[in-house]
Amino acid sequence: MIGARCAEIHSVKPGAKHDPLTPFHAMSDFDATDYSLADFQWNDNPDVLSPPKDFEEWSSDPRIQVAFDLFEQELQDSPSARTTMRSNIDGEAREVINLTSYNYLGLSTHPEVVEAAQQAADDYGISSSGSAMLSGTFDLHNEFSEQLAHFKQKEACMLFSSGLGGNMGAIQGMLQPGDVLVMDEKCHKSIVDGGTLARAKSVSFEHNDPESLDAQLERHSDKRCLVAVEGVYSMDGDLVDLPAIVEVCNDHDVPIYLDEAHSTLMFGENSRGVAEYYGLEDEVGVSFGTLSKSFGGVGGFVCANEPLIEYMKSYASPFQFSCSLPPPIVAGMMKSLEVATRDDTLQNQLWDNVEYFRENLEAMNLDLGESESQIIPIIIGDSAEQLYPMAVQAQQRGLFVQPIDFPAVEAHARRFRISVSSELTQEDIDEACNIIEDVIARPLRKSA
C-alpha cells in the first residue's frame, strides 16, 4: 500500500525526491535546498483546506523564501523596457531594465493601440459581461476573428479570454477519451492541461526529435492522434523543426496543432509565424496564438477549418462557459495587428536588439542553449545556490531578469531567461550586459 502510494506520488512529478511518508522533522539531515516544488504536488494532508504538512516547513526556509519572493513582484508602471518595480526582497521601489516581459514589440503601450482601447471603452464599456455564445459576441469580436483567420490563412477563428484557455479549450474540443495527444516534451502546461481536460491519453516525444515522434505515432497507430508542437519553445527560445515533424505526421496521416504563442507577429515574411517562415502553413491543421505576448494584450485565438471551429465552440469549456474578451482589448488587439503588419519597423528593431544582445552575451562566454529567437536563456547549470543570489543582486543593480528553476526546467539546466523587446535601446542593452557580466558571467567563470 505504502509502495503503491509512493509510486503514485513519484508519477505525479518526475524528479520529486520527498517521500511524504517520511516527514522533514523526522529527518536528521534535512536540507530544504535539496527539494523543489516537484516535491509538494501530492498533498498528504487529510484536510483539503491545508497545504501538504511539510510544505510550510520547506517554504519558510530563508533560502527557499528568496525564491518565492522573486515571484509576483510588484510592477508600478507599464511592462516596458524600463519600468518601476517594488521588490519583494527589500521592499524598495526602483527603476529596472525589464527583461521579463513578453511585450516583445512594445505594443501594450503603443499610442495607437491604447487609443483604440480607450475609444472602445467609451463605446462599449470595459467588459462584454457574457459568454460569447449567449451574450458576449460583439461586432468587434466578429471583425477581429475574421481578421485573424485571414491573417493565419485559415477559414475560421475562435477567440478565448486567455491563451491558456485557448489551448485547453481547443484540445478539449478536438479530443475525447480514447484519443492520444502526442506532444513535444517541451510543450507548455496549457497544452498538457488540454489533454487532461479532454481525458485523452497524453504522451510526449523527445524534443524536436522526428524518430521519437515516429515511434509514438507507430505505438498509437490504432488511435486518433493529434501532434502538438510550439513555434518557439518558451524556455529555450529554439524553433520547432517543422519540416521534420510534418514529414513524420504526413507518413502517419496525423494532424498538427501548432502553438505560435511566441512566434506570431515575429517570424515569416508577413509575420504570420513559424509556419509561414518554413513555408508550411498548409500542413498545420490548427494554428494557436495568444494575444498576451507580441500583441501586447491578453487572450488567445485558435484558427482552423470552419466546420471544426463551429464544432469546437460547443465543446470547449473555456469558450462556452467563460466571459468573452473585453471590447477594449479586442479593439486594442485589432490595432496591434494593424500596427505590427503594416511594415517591418517593430520587427526590425526587435531583431537588431536580439542580435546585439546575443553578441554581447556570447562575448561573455555564456551558455545560451539552442536559442534562435527573442527568448534567450542563460543556462547556469545545476546550482540553485548560485541562481537565486544572482537574481537578487541583478535586481538590486536595476536589472529585472527572472531565474527559472527545476521543475520548470531540468535540474542540470537552471537558467535566467531573457525576453528581448524592440523597445530596448542600445544603452539599455549595454547596461543590462554590464550587470550580467558582474553578477552572472564573472561568478560563473570563477566557479568553473
Ligand SMILES: Cc1ncc(COP(=O)(O)O)c(C=O)c1O
Ligand atoms: C507556448 C505558450 N502557450 C500558451 C501560453 C498561454 O498564454 P497566456 O499567457 O496568454 O494565457 C503561454 C504562456 O506563457 C505559452 O508560453
